[in-house]
Amino acid sequence: MAGTYVDNWKGAHSTTQWVWWTERDAIGIAKYNPSNEKFVSASADENDKKITLFYYKKASDFAEPSSNDFSWTATSELSSQFHDYIVSKAIALGYERKPDQLQLAMYFHEKFEKGIKEGRAYAYRARAGTVKYIKSVDF
Amino acid sequence: MKLKEMVELVQQHHPELGVTEIVKMLNIAQAEYSSRTRMLEKATQFDLATDQRYYALDDSILEIKSVDMESADSSSDHVNIPKLIGRPHRRDLT
Numbered sequence: 001m002a003g004t005y006v007d008n009w010k011g012a013h014s015t016t017q018w019v020w021w022t023e024r025d026a027i028g029i030a031k032y033n034p035s036n037e038k039f040v041s042a043s044a045d046e047n048d049k050k051i052t053l054f055y056y057k058k059a060s061d062f063a064e065p066s067s068n069d070f071s072w073t074a075t076s077e078l079s080s081q082f083h084d085y086i087v088s089k090a091i092a093l094g095y096e097r098k099p100d101q102l103q104l105a106m107y108f109h110e111k112f113e114k115g116i117k118e119g120r121a122y123a124y125r126a127r128a129g130t131v132k133y134i135k136s137v138d139f
Numbered sequence: 140m141k142l143k144e145m146v147e148l149v150q151q152h153h154p155e156l157g158v159t160e161i162v163k164m165l166n167i168a169q170a171e172y173s174s175r176t177r178m179l180e181k182a183t184q185f186d187l188a189t190d191q192r193y194y195a196l197d198d199s200i201l202e203i204k205s206v207d208m209e210s211a212d213s214s215s216d217h218v219n220i221p222k223l224i225g226r227p228h229r230r231d232l233t
Contacts, residue, residue: 020206021223026193027203032223039227042187049187050209051194052217056201057181059173061166062142065158072143076169077179083140087148089168090161094153104152112168119176 016040027053079122085115174201 016031019039029051030039042049059077063069076083092108095101142162149161156164173179185194187208196203207217 018208018220019223020203020220021226022196022203023193023226026195027206028193028223028227029187029206029208029220030192030227032227037228039192041190041192044189046187047189050184050217051187052182052184052207053200054180054182054204054206056177056204057173057179057199058201059169059179060199061169062162064162072141074142075140076145078169078172079178080140082172082178083145086165086168086172087140087145089171090145090149090164091152093164093167094149094156112172116172116175119172119178123176123178 078119082115082119082122085112085119088112088115177201180204 015035016033019030019032021028028039030041032039062074062076063071076086078086088108088111092105092112095105095108098105142165145165146158146161149164150156153161183197203222206220206222208220210216210218
């Protein structure tokens with residue numbers, strides 16, 4: 001059965017395999033045949049098959065006051081313990097416009113960078129528990 | 140923290156800034172924070188269409204983690220399909 005494998009979609013031996021890739025702000029999905037390097041799009045009997053994308057997303061913007069969707073009670077999609085860092089970045093951007101207060105801009109930028117580190121660790125743990133670091137000790 | 144509280148905290152430092160400007164700054168901060176931490180994860184679904192190769196991606200998608208496809212046996216199972224390394228040698232624009 002050289003050149004065949006278990007098709008991850010049909011659960012049977014096949015020479016083609018469904019694959020995906022990204023290109024030009026789109027996702028390409030096709031059956032790939034490695035023996036002739038050909039890609040074939042969905043056929044009529046595969047029409048309407050559901051595709052599920054799991055992805056990392058950008059936080060949605062707050063609506064601006066000129067918009068009908070504006071609300072003072074809107075909240076960020078980011079977890080609440082990180083909202084303070086978002087505020088810090090906005091404060092830093094404000095101080096960047098004042099040449100005599102660039103030190104303050106740097107202070108709030110550093111606070112934001114600390115928040116980035118904490119956020120990455122939080123995302124990495126995926127709320128599944130703490131990460132244990134083993135510190136090497138030289139005897 | 141509600142938007143009102145965030146705006147008020149920024150205004151304590153920058154009382155000269157208007158609400159629109161502060162909201163724009165908060166949006167810049169949120170976009171940078173979410174793209175650098177990869178903190179927000181989501182899933183979305185769409186249907187395959189006959190002879191269609193490419194499906195447009197929403198601007199909010201930073202990175203695709205994985206892709207599942209509805210099983211061929213008409214069950215509700217979804218199976219993971221692998222990511223192609225690189226791009227197709229023979230390309231089309233369908």
